[in-house]
Amino acid sequence: EAGVAQSxxxxxxxxxxxxxxxxxPISGHATLYWYQQILGQGxxxxxxxxxxxxxxxxxxxxxxxxxxxxxxxxxxxxxQPAKLEDSAVYLCASSWTGxxxxxxxxxxxxxx
Amino acid sequence: SQKIxxxxxxxxxxxxxxxxxxxxxxxxSPAYLQWYRQDPGRGPVFLLLIRENEKEKRKERxxxxxxxxxxxxxxxxxxxxxxxxxxYLCALDGGGNKLTFGTGTQLxxxx
Numbered sequence: 411e412a413g414v415a416q417s418x419x420x421x422x423x424x425x426x427x428x429x430x431x432x433x434x435p436i437s438g439h440a441t442l443y444w445y446q447q448i449l450g451q452g453x454x455x456x457x458x459x460x461x462x463x464x465x466x467x468x469x470x471x472x473x474x475x476x477x478x479x480x481x482x483x484x485x486x487x488x489x490q491p492a493k494l495e496d497s498a499v500y501l502c503a504s505s506w507t508g509x510x511x512x513x514x515x516x517x518x519x520x521x522x
Numbered sequence: 523s524q525k526i527x528x529x530x531x532x533x534x535x536x537x538x539x540x541x542x543x544x545x546x547x548x549x550x551s552p553a554y555l556q557w558y559r560q561d562p563g564r565g566p567v568f569l570l571l572i573r574e575n576e577k578e579k580r581k582e583r584x585x586x587x588x589x590x591x592x593x594x595x596x597x598x599x600x601x602x603x604x605x606x607x608x609x610y611l612c613a614l615d616g617g618g619n620k621l622t623f624g625t626g627t628q629l630x631x632x633x
Contacts, residue, residue: 414565441619452526452611452623453566466620501565505619509554513565 412436414514416502422520428490431517435484435504441465442479443511444487445501453501459485492521524550528612528624535602536632543597543627545612550622552614555588555595560609560626569610570597602631 415434423429435442440461445453456475458465461482470477474493479485489496499516527546535541545555554573558566572579572588572595579586585598599606609628613621 443619450625452613452625453621454623455620458618458620465618503565509556509571509615509619510568511619511621513567515563515565 414502414504414512416514416517418517420518422522423492425494425521426491429492429519430486430488431500433485433502433514436512439504439506441505442485443503444477447499447501494521497521524622526614526622526624528627530625532628532630534630534632537603539602541599541602541629543610545595545624547593547614550614553617554615556613556615557586557597558611558613560611566611604631604633607631
């Protein structure tokens with residue numbers, strides 16, 4: 411079974427530029443999550459989708475971050491404009507029923 | 523506010539010994555508590571889930587306890603091996619699979 415796919419794996423951008431990350435969850439998983447993990451910290455939930463509807467986006471900085479999950483499958487997370495403090499790993503995860511969440515390898519963002 | 527504490531100092535133990543990691547929380551009533559393993563440059567990998575009405579859960583060399591009175595979970599790895607070296611994250615789920623993670627504890631198992 412293929413895991414959660416993310417791209418790009420690494421991205422370096424200048425502050426005020428924009429960046430987009432893509433995620434393809436495990437086939438059949440209705441729930442998709444985006445987490446932000448800053449170095450030395452645990453992952454922090456940014457947004458949770460159930461199919462193509464948003465379940466929770468309370469910790470998403472909506473002035474600069476946006477996410478969509480068209481057709482209830484893959485998802486895109488965008489940051490515009492980026493700030494230095496956005497440097498982090500962006501982890502996509504998915505789950506079906508039950509509580510086991512499967513994470514991708516992450517997209518590493520460095521803002522300079 | 524909700525707080526999850528894991529020992530930020532790395533835990534170094536000898537191969538064959540039992541590693542015990544601690545997760546304490548405050549201002550939280552989780553329905554579930556989960557433990558994940560994270561290797562450098564990789565995403566977290568699910569290990570074990572324990573429900574609020576369960577005291578203990580085991581899986582091979584892993585054991586998790588959950589004390590809702592003390593607001594604490596202990597994670598044990600018995601007969602530890604160098605391959606167990608990683609960062610271990612605890613995560614609380616108040617419902618709906620919305621996980622709040624601790625900062626993780628790095629475990630190093632030495633020969």
